Amino acid sequence: MSIDVCAGCPVRDRALCRCLNDQERLVLTGLCQRRRVAAGETVMWAGEDSRICANLLSGVLKAVAATADGREQIVGLSYPADFVGEPYAAEIGFTITALTDAELCTFPRRPFERFLEQHARMGNLLLQRTLKALSEARARMLTLARLSAGEKVAELLLDMAVRAGTSAGRPGLEEPVTFELPMTRGHMADVLGMTIETVSRQLTKLKGAGVIVLSGARTVTIVDARGLRRRAVAA
Amino acid sequence: MSIDVCAGCPVRDRALCRCLNDQERLVLTGLCQRRRVAAGETVMWAGEDSRICANLLSGVLKAVAATADGREQIVGLSYPADFVGEPYAAEIGFTITALTDAELCTFPRRPFERFLEQHARMGNLLLQRTLKALSEARARMLTLARLSAGEKVAELLLDMAVRAGTSAGRPGLEEPVTFELPMTRGHMADVLGMTIETVSRQLTKLKGAGVIVLSGARTVTIVDARGLRRRAVAA
DNA sequence: CGAGGCATTGAGTCTGATCAATTTGAGTGG
DNA sequence: CCACTCAAATTGATCAGACTCAATGCCTCG
Structure with missing residues (x-):
C-alpha cells in the first residue's frame, strides 16, 4: 500500500478534495505534486500556457493584472485551502505570486480537468467556489470604481x-x-x-x-x- | 407526448442545456418557466432571496452593484444564451435589470441546483462559463482601477x-x-x-x-x- | 410642433496622483 | 549595546484629471 501523502495535509478538511473518499483521493494523489515557493516568488505568469492548477496548503498568494506599461492591480488573494489556477483556459490570465512563503499541491491542468469531469461532486464544489469568487470580484468592482x-x-x-x-x-x-x-x-x-x-x-x-x-x-x-x-x- | 417547448428556442444550440439529450432536456423543461420582461424592468433585486436562475433567450440584461447612498456600478452584462442568476447563494447579490425587452427561461433555484448535481455534463459547462466570467470580471477590475x-x-x-x-x-x-x-x-x-x-x-x-x-x-x-x-x- | 429625455459643452472645484524629502523601524554586524 | 543600512512608511507641496453644477443643443416620439 502506498503512503498517504494527504495524511498530514493542513487543509485536508477544507480543500476541494475533502469531498473525495479514500479511493478517489488516491487517484488524485497520483496527479499531485507538492511545491514550495518563497515569499516574492511567482507561481505562474500571465500569458504563458495554463499547465497547472493547485490547492494552496499554506501561505498567501496574490493574482495580479497588469497593463503593458506596468500599472498593476491585485485582482484576488488566495488563502490556505483555496483553489488556484485557471482550468479550461489555454493561457494564464493573471500572474500568481506568493506574498509569504507558501506550499502548494499542484496538478497538471489537463488530467485535473478530466478528474473533475469524472468526479461530479468535486466539480460541483469547485463550481460553488467559483460562483462565490465571481460574486466577490463583482463586489470589489463597486469598491474600485465608486468608493x-x-x-x-x-x-x-x-x-x-x-x-x-x-x-x-x-x-x-x-x-x-x-x-x-x-x-x-x-x-x-x-x-x-x-x-x-x-x-x-x-x-x-x-x-x-x-x-x-x-x-x-x-x-x-x-x-x-x-x-x-x-x-x-x-x- | 408533450409539446417540445425548446423547439423554437433561439439559443438552443448555445445555451447551457445544449449538452443535454432529449430525455434529460425534457426533465429540465418540466422546471422551466418562460418569462418576458420589458426594457427597464428588474428581474431580481439585490438582497432578496435567491429563488430563480435563468437562461437568457433574447435581449440584454445588466447586473448592478450599488452603495447604500445610491452610487451604482454595472458589474456584468448578459447576452442571449448567457446564464443568469446566483445558484448556491442564499441571497441575491446584484440587481438584474433588462436594458432591452428580454425573454428568459427561468428555473426555481433549488430544483435547478439538484438538476445540476445530477447532470455533471451541464454542471461542468456552467463551471467553465463561471470561470470565464471570473476572468472577465478580474480583467475589468484592472480597467476600473487603473485605466x-x-x-x-x-x-x-x-x-x-x-x-x-x-x-x-x-x-x-x-x-x-x-x-x-x-x-x-x-x-x-x-x-x-x-x-x-x-x-x-x-x-x-x-x-x-x-x-x-x-x-x-x-x-x-x-x-x-x-x-x-x-x-x-x-x- | 412641442415635450422630454439624451447628449454635448463650459466653468470651476476637489480628490487623489505625483514628485520630493524625511522619518521610522527591523534586521545586521561591529 | 549601539551604530548602520535599507526598505517601508509618513508627510508636505504641487498638479492634473475627473467630477460637479449649469446651460444649451439635439433627436425621437407622440
Missing part, C-alpha cells in the same frame, strides 16, 4: 480584521480588537487601486479621528469599530 | 465593436467599420465607473482626433482602428 479613498481603506481594514479572526464584523460587542496587517502599504494600494501615499494618509486620518491605533506599521487596533463601519459604507 | 478615462472609453468601444460582429478586434484589415452602440452614455458611464459628461468628452476627443465618426448619438464608425487600439492600452 472614495477613505471608504476603500476602511472597508479593507474591516475585511482584514474579519479574516484575522477578530469580531470586528457586524455585531454588537464593540471592544477594541488588535491584529497584524497581512500586507504592506504597497499591497494595500495595489488591492484598492490607489497609491501608497494615499493609503498612508487615510490611515493617518483614521488614527487622528481616534478610530484606530497604529503600533508600528503592521499592527492595528480598531478602537471604534462602529465608526470604522460607518466610514466603509457597507455596500 | 484613464480615455483608455476606458477606447477599450469599451472596441469591446462593443467586437460584440457587434465587426472586425475591429486584432488583425490587419483596417477598413472603417460602423455599428450601433447597444447602450446610452449613462450605461457606458456605469460600466466604466465614470460620469456621463466624461464619457461624452472622451468620445468628442476621439472624434476630434479622427479616430471615430459619430452619426447621431448611437451610431459609431471606427475610422482608425489602429489608433483606437493604441489608446486602449490592450492589457
